[in-house]
Amino acid sequence: MTQASTRSRSAIAAHPVISAVIAILVAVSILLPLITPIYARTGPRLGDFPFFYWYLLIVMPVISLLLWVAAQLQKRITSEDVQ
């Protein structure tokens, strides 16, 4: 086992809460567009857009944001271990 492998392995063990948060962020990002019944409806409209259509538009920047937070968290727990 090299140093590098213990580093990545311990990142999850050393930060169980942050690791769990990352997992949840990624899981939510997948489920928001996957669970069709959440958004397969016409109302309420936003402006002229039926719900189904504006939901899909809004969910994109939301997921971008969630993944950005996940990446920041991941960076934090791996760079700490390098020191």
Add this chain to the structure above:
Amino acid sequence: VSNVNGVTFTIVVVLFLVVTGVGFAAARWRRGGTMMHLDEWGLGGRGFGTFVTWFLLGGDLYTAYTFIAVPALVFGSGSIGFYAVAYTIMVFPIVFIFLPRLWSVSRVHGYITPADFIRGRYGSRGLALAAAFTGILALMPYIALQLVGIQAVLTVMGVGASSSNSFVKDLPLFIAFLVLAVFTYVSGLRAPALIAFVKDTLIYLFVLVAVFYIPTRLGGWSHIFDTAQAHFASVSPATKKPLGTFVPTSASLGSTQFDFASLALGSAVALFLYPHSITGTLAAKRRSVVKRNMIYLPMYSLLLALIALFGYMAVADPVTAANVKRTGNAQLAVPYLFQHMFPSWFTGIAFAGIIIGALVPAAIMSIAAANLFTRNVYTEFIQPDASPARQTRISQWVSLVVKVGALLFAVELPHTFSINLQLLGGIWILQLAPMLIGGLFTRWFHRWALLAGWAAGMIFGTIAAYNVASPTTSHWAGSSDIEFGHTIYIGISAVILNLVIAVALTFVLKAVRAPAGTDETLPHQYTADHADVPAPAPAGVGADPAS
């Protein structure tokens, strides 16, 4: 060719020539010592940063599929076409999970194709050959889709379409294809990477203009949505069923929700199993570039959602709807819409954008297929001691052969909805999920079990897709069928079968202690970054101790 609009035609030709020039010039861009090496020709020297990678992956992901096939499905069937939007949203969190690991292990070991990784991970030439075969096969219909997209634009432009001679009719297609083939041959991956800048500029321009301008011509978004809703609710006299759905329906009406979700999920998982997306990823300079792109790329999804709505605009515009109905080809919806809505010079810009938007991914895909053949078939089984220059030469030729194969798919398969070409490729490529994604996280699966699962998934998927019939065609008419009372994407049902067999046989093979094969990768190599490389793998390392 009397109905060709001179202005539109001239602008398309001029922009096409500009792009061709860029394609040839690309050979000199950021070039390394020699072009005759696969890392250079096939991966652009592996030195692309976030910015170029974003354009390159965008060039891969948003193609004639986006501009022609998705709006065509939306035009013809309504909300089910928006699965493509859900898919391009879902794809980034999914690949966020596994793609950085693939980048890292590939960088450490110098893998440039998914089959390279399979071979290294499982020590199995047979499994690597299966992966290479699947990759090349699945890319052909996907490239064919690009051809169908180009053809749709040329048809609406009136080029060649009025001739009854089939050679003259397809002549513009052949010319466009030849140019593509030649500059791919010369410049390798650098050509599409550089052209992607031009392409995306054109595309953003015409999409944004179209999204803001066309609704003002059609009585606003509310009128567009209302017309679409009424249109898809009306009952077809031929089938006695509604023409489509305005939002995915639940069980009582013959569920399209399940179909919608399975198409989105299947396409999302499939995308980064395609060799060309992996090629685009491996060309990135460092691991963080890959991650950062997973965050920025959803911006492209926004664009896709807007483009999908062009399908409804075409429904709401009586002239476009009538034109499409007259030709009986839904693929023409977007080109007809633009032609009717825009002045001819702007139509020219939009058409050029669509054509170039189909050529760039076609080039990237054929390079990826060529890399696969050379690395995992030619040097593996035919000439192991081939020099880098010889390998590059082989790849260049194979990239041409693959395009011809794609041409056959384009001609032979029905294009009621060209999106089925992409979905057919998806059924095949998804069968790599257990060995590739599974292999990135665990060495538990047995190589022979994976091979058996793969074979079962491929056979089941192909037969199921072949048997899908529609009122107009008896075979290859769609990509979903009914399993256990639910309409589901065949790619998903096939990969479930694949996985079940792989798991079951792994238990059996482990019980009888079948030889597991040598794993040349080490756990830490899946998280390595550019600073950790080169770290030559110790020779003769046994199976991964962590699994």
